[in-house]
Amino acid sequence: MVALYKPASWLVHRTGLDAGETRFVVQALRDQIGQHVYPVHRLDKGTCGVLVMALHPAAARALAEAFARHAVRKQYLALVRGWAPLQAEVDHPLRPDDAPPHAPAQPAHTLVSRLARLELPEPSDPRFAGTRASLVLAQPTTGRRHQIRRHLKHIAHPIIGDATHGKGPLNRWWAERLGLQRLWLHAWRLELPHPQDGRRITLDSGLRWPQVAHDGGIPSWLDWQRVFALPWEEV
Template sequence: MNRIENNETRLSQLIEHEYLEIIFQDEYFVAVNKPAGMLVHRSWLDRHETRFVMQTLRDQIGQHVFPLHRLDRPTSGVLLFALSSEVASIASPMFAEHQFEKIYHAIVRGWIEDGDRLDYPLKKELDKVADKFARIEQEAQSAITDYKPLAKVEVPHSTGRFPTSRFSLVELKPLTGRKHQLRRHMAHLRHPILGDTSHGDGKQNRLFRDVYQANRLMLHASSLRFIHPITMQPILIEAGFDEVWLGLITDFEWTM
């Protein structure tokens, strides 16, 4: 059984039992591979939702967990929690000070030939409901992302004036932590992430849904690297791709 078949079997078993995939755990931290479409915690903005990472993980391991960072609802991948409020108070400032190295993978529109660093400040995105009383005129904040192309593909499906469509697999490393930074930065480069309904290309999103059954944002938090604040050991936590990602990797004949 190859790596992709192993991942598909593992993911189907987790989904069947409604378990989260725990990818790291010691006496101080626990990390899961967050599924796309799942909220990290309860929110009054999503009162109809019934499953949340924080509550599901708490029930799964039988103890309280304390979120240290967040992933947007449509993003999958590494999500780290502290197992006590004391550890959370130590680790949370490390995220604020960017002592955690985050690596993401994304599929974007078009071909990116060379990697680079994008230093493009972003204004805070306001939620229409949650931020309706916030000041609209705000200064743009520093936002920096390193990006590197890994693979590309041209498919025989048109989404416009050309008979084919082109896509790239990219590695993204955010050096700051602004809201929707990676999605907004890739859109600024005119290489929006596939499945992004806010900043992306509707025709190409529809192609991925209809032809490739990829009805999700193609953004995955692949790894988290840091120095353990208690043991002082280097830690690398990696999260595997879900079945949608694995299907596209196979269809596009990409090697990961």
């Protein structure tokens, strides 16, 4: 297997839904290490962080089976609107985006924990005197498409920068303040069984809250430093 850091704005593999894109993790990694790779899970285009691929079909089957039986623990960081609850369990079935309206929704479950909150004196909405936001840890126990984004919207705390499930005016306000337009969702840690012998291993993106390790190697870390530098009140 191989673990890598996926940059924001890269697709994992080619898709007809984004025909104009030219950067694909699968092809870039294959060229970098000189061998075929097998995707076993994926991250949205706008999400950065830890991604795992298999190096041969047997490992791909073992890893895919681990994801299917929920033997993989996933942790994400997200910047969201408003003051999220300290703890929330979102058990809200989701229908696939491309499914017909009568298709049944599939079980979906996410644990959400607030790490910090802030209130800025500048209003992003004229109805309010200030702007509130939270930094949350999201742990999905199922793997539906856009699950974290849809579940955070479901509890009225959409991810900042989410053009599909968030609020356009608020996204633009934050983009102006942070100097960057992006989806503020980061795949932080994966804990999974090794495909060869089943031992539990933890893969960490290297991002550190509330500080970032500065080695200059990963631009996404500098993106998140803009968020971490805000006047947070930790839980």
